[in-house]
Amino acid sequence: MPRIRLSIFLSVFVAMVGLMIIAPVMPPLIRELGLSEIHSGLIISLGSIAMAAMAPVWGNWSDIKGRKHVILIGFVGMFASYVLFTATMYAGLMQFISGGLLVVLLIVARALIGLFIPAVPSAAQAYMADVTDEKSRSSGMALIGAANGLGLVLGPAIAGAFALIGLIWPLYVGTLLPLVALVVVLLLIPAQKPVIQAKFPRVNPFQKGVRLYLFAGLATMFSIVTLQVIAGFYFQDQLSLTTQETARMVSFGLMFSGVAMIITQGLQMKKPKWQPKPLIMVGSLLLMMSIALFLFVVSLTGFYLAFFLFGVGAGLMMPGFMTGASLAVAREQQGGVAGLVGSVQGISAMLAPILSTILYRLDKHLPFALVGAFVMLLFLTMLSVPNKSAANASATGNQDLME
Incomplete structure (x- = not known):
């Protein structure tokens, strides 16, 4: 039980840091790229729309395919999306690409991050419900809330610290974190059967x-x-x-x-x-x-x-x-x-x-x-x-x- 709780906590924490680490460096990066505030708003808003649309899909899939399966997919997707987002930012800063192509690639990459990030907290919250009873449920959800809160605090702090090296460095960290969490989940969370064995109302x-x-x-x-x-x-x-x-x-x-x-x-x-x-x-x-x-x-x-x-x-x-x-x-x-x-x-x-x-x-x-x-x-x-x-x-x- 403790190792499952630790894995759930770390999974939600990494997902929140992955979301928050972009926010502090987005405005200066956008200006370095020669883009406007409107472009920044589009990139962030479309990522949020993807999050809102996909969270229920991932949650339902975790009922059918299993919690660990969905969490792992989420981290693999986060890693791939961050690679695309960071590579696009780097190419823009080096002036390899610019203009409309740069904006489109940034929107697509940010939308992919928004698509995969909710897989982790959705499946993790459901997993916490699986391993707690009604009396201890609020304690389990408080652990998830604490992971969110810690990510909320440390995400911008990590971004600020690595931004002293260079504006794009927080994105490098955002790319590596899902890989670390992926290894932890693989090692600590036991294989689990799907909870749905027969058709059940959504x-x-x-x-x-x-x-x-x-x-x-x-x-x-x-x-x-x-x-x-x-x-x-x-x-x-x-x-x-x-x-x-x-x-x-x-x-x-x-x-x-x-x-x-x-x-x-x-x-x-x-x-x-x-x-x-x-x-x-x-x-x-x-x-x-x-x-x-x-x-x-x-x-x-x-x-x-x-x-x-x-x-x-x-x-x-x-x-x-x-x-x-x-x-x-x-x-x-x-x-x-x-x-x-x-x-x-x-x-x-x-x-x-x-x-x-x-x-x-x-x-x-x-x-x-x-x-x-x-x-x-x-x-x-x-x-x-x-x-x-x-x-x-x-x-x-x-x-x-x-x-």
């Missing part, structure tokens, strides 16, 4: 018991991505900072959030007493408190405190919605529901940058106000759900499938 994202936690996942991930996208603009405008001061402050702030998230989920792993509903509700309250600080306290100390509270809130909500979704379906559908959770993350990564930047142009406070309203709606929705219904989501979800 998970419907709108079925009772599932939709509630997918909505919670959407609110959580939308909030996280929005903060990542507009934090730099907001704090520079609010505190009249230089670009270097802004970069330093936002890096520290996101680090505080990531550390708070990891600590919170570490405590949840040790004492997995809370069920999905209280995890989400307490996390929502903390997230709303952090939004209030962002909106009404214009000081560096206040903003750092807001980042920390945001991390604690998100650290409670992530295992909450993953556990709730997992308990809402049968064992034969764990891959399917894990894929839907991955799809929600992709949808958030696609919608949040567009909405938050449009709203920011209208008023710099509007993106935070939207996040606050979204999270408050989630809190009120969870409050209206009877405790018995939330606690027995698995039974209701499976009952719906039989009707």
